[in-house]
Amino acid sequence: MKPQYLTLYTLEPRNEIIKNYKLIPDPNGNVLVFENFWHGNNHEKNIVPTILAYADIVNQNDRRLTETAQKLFDGYLQN
Numbered sequence: 001m002k003p004q005y006l007t008l009y010t011l012e013p014r015n016e017i018i019k020n021y022k023l024i025p026d027p028n029g030n031v032l033v034f035e036n037f038w039h040g041n042n043h044e045k046n047i048v049p050t051i052l053a054y055a056d057i058v059n060q061n062d063r064r065l066t067e068t069a070q071k072l073f074d075g076y077l078q079n
Contacts, residue, residue, distance in 0.1 A: 003060075004062065005030050005032050005060070006031045006032070007031075007032045007034065007056055008031065008032070009036045009037075010033065010034075010035070010036055050076040050077060051077060054069055054072045054077060057069045
C-alpha cells in the first residue's frame, strides 16, 4: 500500500531537512514535516509513539487504512 502522505517528525532545522532528505518545499506536495514534540525512549529509536501513529492513520480518513489502525489499537492501545 502506498501512503497518500509521508509524515516526518524531526528536530532538524528546515535547511537540514532540505539538504539531508533532498526535499524541495512544495505547499501541494505529499510530505508533511512536523517538529518532534514528545519525550521518552522512542525518540532515541527514531520511532513515533504508537498513539501518534494511530492518530496519523485515523486522521487520513482512508478506508484502506482501517485494518492497520485497528491492529495498532488492538495490539498496543486498547489497554
